[in-house]
Amino acid sequence: MARRLALVLRHAPEKFDLEMDINGWIDVKDIVRQFKGSNERRYHWFRPHHIRAISETDPKGRYEVRGNVIRATYAHTVEIELDLPTDNIPDALYYPCSPDEYENLIEVGISPSGRAHVHLSANIRSAAEAGHVHHAIPTLLEVDTARLVAAGETVWHAGITVYLAEFVPGKYLSIVPNDHPEYELARVHWAEEE
Template sequence: MMLRECELHGTFEGELCPACNSEGKFVMNGRERDQIARRMAGILRHFPEKFDLEMDINGWVSVRDLSNAIARKDKRKHWLRDRHIQAIVDTDPKGRYEIRGGNVRATYAHTVEIELDLPTDNIPELLYYPVSRDELEIHLEGGIHPGGRKWVHLSKTITNAANAGAVHHFHPAIIEIDIIQMQAAGNTVFHAGTTVYLTEMVDAQFCTQVPYDNTEYSLMLEEWGEEE
């Protein structure tokens, strides 16, 4: 879906501003947005050095340097400017990126070594993690570890976790994490994206299975069944 910019309400997706019904000004088409967003994810999460970009210890890269680097690598993106990066960040529904003081960073899913300085307040009392049904007991007994990532990624709701897990697993099981007890034991949880939270690991004592007959989970099963 294309991105346009309303003078009063900022960047939006689609043909008309949802706030005032104005056409606004064209920013980029949906294909261009998706291509640039994928390139941003790769650079900011995994390989800034491939684009000769300097990333600080907290994962920040200059917006100007990022837009210039992408344009250099792909001559078809010669038109790319800082405002296009800003538009992608502003309209990302999952809060994958943030911009501050002329710099941009990914908020989660890093494989590069960074030190998180994300907020740790107002964390929900319960968070959720998807696993394959075959590996459910392994996690309930041994806890949750980051694997190939630097952090364990937790979801705000059962639905969020189910959607994330369905990318990799058929009808994933969902683990509920007791965040109150986890924090009381000295573990830190960071608020990253809109519905994403990060922590180093989750001990098994804080994990319980969301029952398969849970109402929210049952609705996800019905939705998956309709898609098959």
């Protein structure tokens, strides 16, 4: 159910004949109606409170419910206008990348790849976990968001530990040392999982 909801709210509402407003909101009842009417009996039980439960229990804060509408807070490939909070942004955020690409990113900056925005993490551990999905041992970059915001760039707080930017110039990036204690903890956790 959560994957289908992500498809609707982040990537392809039109596949389900759903209308998304400019800020990414879709009526919860419309989603329920479309899922139940999709000729798949497996969703006969589905109700609006199930969508609220998915939103409220998601550990990353991927969804936001306001009244009778829901939206994804980040990871959009559809064009929307963000109306997320831009205050209380941490002075530093983090970005995971391939060990082969960090030098290029420091030179040219970070652009969104396949998404509408660059995804930044609130802490080293979260960035390491996000990067580990794609790379055995990701390289972590620190973003000097204090300078980035002071230069007039906007950073949005999207999920519990997720922040968004349209672009991060290379001059605001530096490498997180491999021996940083938080990064070492993440690597110990990965080794325990194997």
